[in-house]
Amino acid sequence: MIIVLRLGHRKERDARISTHCGLVARALGADGIVYSGERDKKMLTSVRNVVKNWGGKFSVSYERDWKSVMKKHKKSTVVHLTMYGMPIQKEIGKIRKKRNVLVIIGGEKVPFDIYHKAHWNISVTNQPHSEVAALAVFLDKYFSGKELDKKFGKAKIQLVPQEKGKMWLKR
Numbered sequence: 001m002i003i004v005l006r007l008g009h010r011k012e013r014d015a016r017i018s019t020h021c022g023l024v025a026r027a028l029g030a031d032g033i034v035y036s037g038e039r040d041k042k043m044l045t046s047v048r049n050v051v052k053n054w055g056g057k058f059s060v061s062y063e064r065d066w067k068s069v070m071k072k073h074k075k076s077t078v079v080h081l082t083m084y085g086m087p088i089q090k091e092i093g094k095i096r097k098k099r100n101v102l103v104i105i106g107g108e109k110v111p112f113d114i115y116h117k118a119h120w121n122i123s124v125t126n127q128p129h130s131e132v133a134a135l136a137v138f139l140d141k142y143f144s145g146k147e148l149d150k151k152f153g154k155a156k157i158q159l160v161p162q163e164k165g166k167m168w169l170k171r
Contacts, residue, residue: 006021018035033061073102085122088123
């Protein structure tokens with residue numbers, strides 16, 4: 001099970017980025033996302049509607065305090081994605097062996113405690129980048145690309161791959 005913790009959501013500033021974190025987490029194989037920071041019902045509803053329409057099992061929730069999320073997942077391996085961490089290509093083999101993983105991605109300034117509480121501080125690059133990109137790369141490496149073939153049950157909308165044009169099925 002992989003749960004993503006999105007730290008420090010700010011309603012006015014982060015709505016699109018936080019939504020994209022949820023979409024990427026779902027599409028690339030995570031089992032759920034928990035948002036901390038400011039409560040944003042509109043953003044939560046947006047991600048839940050994607051799950052409802054596009055299918056699959058994916059949880060979306062809010063916890064004001066990230067520490068309570070860490071307590072709930074105390075038996076999980078904690079992976080913090082940061083540009084200051086160890087290179088993903090050197091550590092992913094060890095992380096991949098773990099089945100319950102809490103992946104932490106930042107928003108506002110990441111509390112220093114996160115760096116100490118994480119089992120791994122992992123970088124997808126040591127250059128500035130977005131948490132959306134870091135999450136996508138991490139999930140792809142963790143699942144070795146197999147997440148790209150994932151099927152989403154109970155989908156109301158399903159795309160039909162096309163070389164050109166767009167086609168989808170509605171149920």
